[in-house]
Amino acid sequence: MGFWSFLAVVVVCGCLVEAYRLHTKSKSRMSKADVERLEARLAGLESSGDLEERVRTLEAIVTDPKFQLDREISKLQKSPGASAHDQPG
Secondary structure, three states, X not given: OOHHHHHHHHHHHHHHXXXXXXXHHHHHHHHHHHHHHHHHHHHHHHHHOHHHHHHHHHHHHHOOOHHHHXXXXXXXXXXXXXXXXXXXX
């Protein structure tokens, strides 16, 4: 390999390395912007009380006893549109 070929390979490799560095640097900037946007959204939810309300609603749904589901099924079976064989006893 001659001197000029070696020099060309070194220059091309240097350009590729620099391009990769710039790519990763811009990618990390986008990630920081996304993180800041999400942190701002979370802070807004926490300050407005919406987040706490959502968590309480989910807790109520998850901790709802089984008999509540049974009552809802029973209501559906007693509805006017239900047939006679669908109703209990």
